[in-house]
Amino acid sequence: MARPDKVAAVAELAENFRAAGGAVLTEYRGLTVKQLQELRRTLGDTVSYAVAKNTLTKIAAKEAGVDIDDALLTGPTAIAFINGDPVEAAKGLRDFAKANTPLVIKGGFLDGKTLSADEISKLADLESREVLLAKLAGAMKGNLQNAASLFGAPLAQTARLVGALEAKLAEEAPAAAPVEDEAPAADAPAEQAAADDTPTEATAEADTAEAPADATTEG
Structure with missing residues (x-):
């Protein structure tokens, strides 16, 4: 009989898979508690970063109707569930992995489509x-x-x-401008307008207690 804690863990993971627009599976082996906290802060409040056992992740993904390649479920796994802009999430993970080499992006999915690690890197190169x-x-x-x-x-x-x-x-663009019936007055003022678009960024800090505390029990 399945233990209650495992049943609860699978149910929570399955709900995360259903609610998220996408997810990125990573290997976090070698990251310190401080680095995990920094990663969660970097990803912000639109990404939930959870450590999970591979056996439970596989069961939860199946329950949620998500197809995950078994090759991604090797080694210690933590999942970034994306509830916001997937480009920003991919950028955050890619940039953190460059600065903290123990983090390895293994792959994931977006809108039902499976993504390789290379595709996630390309996603990070897009504009938000x-x-x-x-x-x-x-x-x-x-x-x-x-x-x-x-x-x-x-x-x-x-x-x-x-x-x-x-x-x-x-x-x-090639359409010719209409010809004026009368020439403008010589002293007519010229006007110019310019608009600057400055995208905004939002970050929020997620609290963590202990190293991979989100982990479920061993499968």
């Missing part, structure tokens, strides 16, 4: 949703209402919309 929306707002000549409506859209959908907008702008 905030940057894309800022550029989109500029292309719309400041129509922030339309841009704001995209905040709830998945990243892939936002990227497609940006591509479609760029194509439309390219089509309209």
Whole structure:
């Protein structure tokens, strides 16, 4: 009979898999308690970083309908459950792994698609949703209402919309300006407008107590 603590751990992991838009599996062997705390602070409050036993992770993923390659479930595993911008999460993990070599990104999934470690690295090279929306707002000549409506859209959908907008702008670009009936007065003032888009970043600190304290019991 399964122990109650294992049943509870599997249920919690399965719920995390269902709720998250994506997840990244990592190996944390060699990281200190301080480094794990720093990693959680770096990832912010839109990413939940949990240590879990591989056997329980496999069961929980199956219950949640998530397909995880068995090759990713080797060695000590900690999972970053992504509930915010996946690009920002990928950047945080990649940059931390560069500065702290014991952290190894093994792979993961996003919107139901399996990602390799290389694909997660490429995801980290993309511009964040905030940057894309800022550029989109500029292309719309400041129509922030339309841009704001995209905040709830998945990243892939936002990227497609940006591509479609760029194509439309390219089509309209060669159109000739209308000819004025009368020449403007010689002393008419010239006006220029410029807008700066500055993406914002948000971080939040997640408290941890002990080294891999989120761990479930041995499977």
